[in-house]
Amino acid sequence: xxxxxxxxxxxxxxxxxxxxxxxxxxxxxxxxxxxxxxxxxxxxxxxxxxxxxxxxxxxxxxxxxxxxxxxxxxxxxxxxxxxxxxxxxxxxxxxxxxxxxxxxxxxxxxxxxxxxxxxxxxxxxxxxxxxxxxxxxxxxxxxxxxxxxxxxxxxxxxxxxxxxxxxxxxxxxxxxxxxxxxxxxxxxxxxxxxxxxxxxxxxxxxxxxxxxxxxxxxxxxxxxxxxxxxxxxxxxxxxxxxxxxxxxxxxxxxxxxxxxxxxxxxxxxxxxxxxxxxxxxxxxxxxxxxxxxxxxxx
Numbered sequence: 662x663x664x665x666x667x668x669x670x671x672x673x674x675x676x677x678x679x680x681x682x683x684x685x686x687x688x689x690x691x692x693x694x695x696x697x698x699x700x701x702x703x704x705x706x707x708x709x710x711x712x713x714x715x716x717x718x719x720x721x722x723x724x725x726x727x728x729x730x731x732x733x734x735x736x737x738x739x740x741x742x743x744x745x746x747x748x749x750x751x752x753x754x755x756x757x758x759x760x761x762x763x764x765x766x767x768x769x770x771x772x773x774x775x776x777x778x779x780x781x782x783x784x785x786x787x788x789x790x791x792x793x794x795x796x797x798x799x800x801x802x803x804x805x806x807x808x809x810x811x812x813x814x815x816x817x818x819x820x821x822x823x824x825x826x827x828x829x830x831x832x833x834x835x836x837x838x839x840x841x842x843x844x845x846x847x848x849x850x851x852x853x854x855x856x857x858x859x860x861x862x863x864x865x866x867x868x869x870x871x872x873x874x875x876x877x878x879x880x881x882x883x884x885x886x887x888x889x890x891x892x893x894x895x896x897x898x899x900x901x902x903x904x905x906x907x908x909x910x911x912x913x914x915x916x917x918x919x920x921x922x923x924x925x926x927x928x929x930x931x932x933x934x935x936x937x938x939x940x941x942x943x944x945x946x947x948x949x950x951x952x953x954x955x956x957x958x959x
Contacts, residue, residue: 739762
């Protein structure tokens with residue numbers, strides 16, 4: 662049986678519009694909490710970064726929160742953190758031996774559904790110490806998130822926007838977060854009832870999930886992706902969807918603008934073009950591509 666909610670919960674177009682919505686950092690103010698309290702301490706613990714924990718934390722925050730990589734899947738994000746650390750002169754001077762995690766690099770390069778279930782299946786077929794360690798880390802992160810993340814309400818105007826869209830738009834949660842965490846958070850605040858499906862990392866990448874839903878027959882200009890990360894924009898463009906950005910650090914203003922004008926422009930067909938381009942230009946200015954710290958090559 663498929664673990665993709667689109668295959669069981671949402672199998673056909675029921676309304677004229679489709680809206681995909683990211684969750685962490687977009688609908689909920691959970692990005693900082695999850696990464697700073699759950700992901701990063703476990704990265705330092707499981708991958709032997711105690712001797713350079715200050716720099717490990719800085720690299721992990723940059724990758725996951727403050728750069729154009731913001732919002733990417735946890736496994737490629739982990740590799741990016743280690744790659745940044747390998748270029749830092751401070752880490753080299755301390756003689757810290759970083760794990761190459763070649764097994765994880767190989768798996769990430771060939772797998773499209775980067776989640777714990779596919780990682781477990783891979784380990785059953787091909788036992789690998791790197792992948793075993795990464796699974797242990799990922800499972801511990803999930804346990805910590807389950808214990809830590811509760812009572813975090815959606816951003817103001819999220820609920821009101823969902824209510825406004827519900828009569829005319831099919832909506833799906835399109836996220837790199839595990840399905841169980843998404844289900845818990847959306848049900849805790851009674852907003853799961855507005856969406857047709859909640860699709861996390863087990864369903865595949867955002868491009869795959871949004872593309873499958875968009876394939877149910879919506880007219881051009883009637884599919885919108887809402888997100889806070891460049892990966893959300895990339896997914897939208899890959900399937901011919903429009904994009905509405907939730908700007909990092911300005912999430913409340915972004916939702917107010919969507920509820921007040923962006924939503925109406927989308928539904929009236931007056932969104933594509935100059936209006937969307939201005940929003941995207943503003944969004945892209947919020948996140949740098951390169952860090953400011955010194956880097957050594959080779």
